[in-house]
Amino acid sequence: MAFARLLLALFVLLAALPGLAASPPARQEPTPEPLTVYFFDVGQGDAALIVSPTGKTVLIDGGPPEADEALVPRLRQLVQGPLDLIILTHPHLDHLGGLARIIQAVGARRFMDPDFDHPSESYRKLLDVVGQKVGQVMTPTPNPVAPETLLTIGLGEGVTLTLLWPRTPRDTFLKDTRSDANANSIIAKLTYGKTAFLFTGDAEPETEAYLLTRPIDFTSTVLKVAHHGGRYSSTAPFLAAVKPQAAVISCGTGNDYGHPTGEVLQRLGAVGARIFRTDLQGEVLAVSNGATVTLTPKKGRSPPTVVPGQVTGPVATGPMPSSASRTTGGKVVPASGTLPERTAPxxxxxxxxxxxxxxxxxxxxxxxxxxxxxxxxxxxxxxxxxxxxxxxxxxxxxxx
Ligand SMILES: [Zn+2]
Ligand SMILES: [Zn+2]
Known part of the structure; x- marks a missing residue:
């Protein structure tokens, strides 16, 4: 059923893309079902939809408030039934603005955010809607039964979403950064075969530096560039670890922030990443077959770009040491007794x-x-x- 849905979605999509519509659907040998990521054009903000080979859907961020007029009908085209999971990377308006309406119009089974307080009316309203409409609320908190492992969410057919950050109370939130809300954005790596996507929210340089001390393989075929291409993020050491073949920058045309910055475009170019921008190219479609990722921007006449997957090992390269003893002066903060998924009232x-x-x-x-x-x-x-x-x-x- 889910499979049929995905095929239908793909058919609609292929028919809509010039140049691809003529491709015959004939398949001589069984091809792996695709993993699709849509990087939506939401203006100045972020919103990306993952559709797994088995039809599981994960929306990462919901754009700024003005995006929902386009985003809601687009999601209705692509998703039948409620979203399986919404991840809000952090409670800033350019990431949460459309979510309340999306939850009301499309629905969601689960909601995850970094779970730190943020004094804003829009976030409070969103939590009210989540409280009323979403069945489960999750956090990236490590499972207390195995606190040294990273939390993973299976999406079927070997597709896995691994939550890299934050990991409270095992690791304390990053403090005294340019924006602590940005610095504690949920960072997630989506893997399928040799291909991977890294979603970095609005990560700050402190986030990147801290993550680099963890036993994690960051290698990713496609990088969702942090903070809309802001100059402080996407540091050279982090990009050297990610080794992105392609980089997607989500930002608004002629935005007031000067995103993306020349510095970040230059650093991405230096590691050989093909750059895609929603401000210039509109929605960017990325399809993985487990071996390569094909990226197709909606606007313009550029042909699809195929980049090879290069992931060879597991995301975690060792047990995650706890930083709690270091940051709290020797006192290890015990993991809370709650499981990451809270269902029963x-x-x-x-x-x-x-x-x-x-x-x-x-x-x-x-x-x-x-x-x-x-x-x-x-x-x-x-x-x-x-x-x-x-x-x-x-x-x-x-x-x-
Ligand atoms: Zn942002
Ligand atoms: Zn932000």
């Missing part, structure tokens, strides 16, 4: 209090995950359910 107990976040129309049980994720937000506490019901609706996530 907490069991009901007597004496429960109910809490509503400022500006929200719903109330939650006091132990609801949504509240834990919004520790510093203003809140109203009700000591009994009747008073809460008088003023607000029960939230769908914890069903108080």
């Amino acid at each position: 907490p069991t009901r107990a007597s004496g429960t209090r109910y809490v509503s976040l400022e500006g929200s129309e719903v109330f939650h049980r006091e132990d609801c995950r949504v509240l834990e994720r919004a520790k510093t937000k203003e809140r109203t506490v009700y000591t009994d359910r009747a008073s809460a019901v008088r003023e607000r609706r029960p939230a769908k996530d914890c069903d108080p």
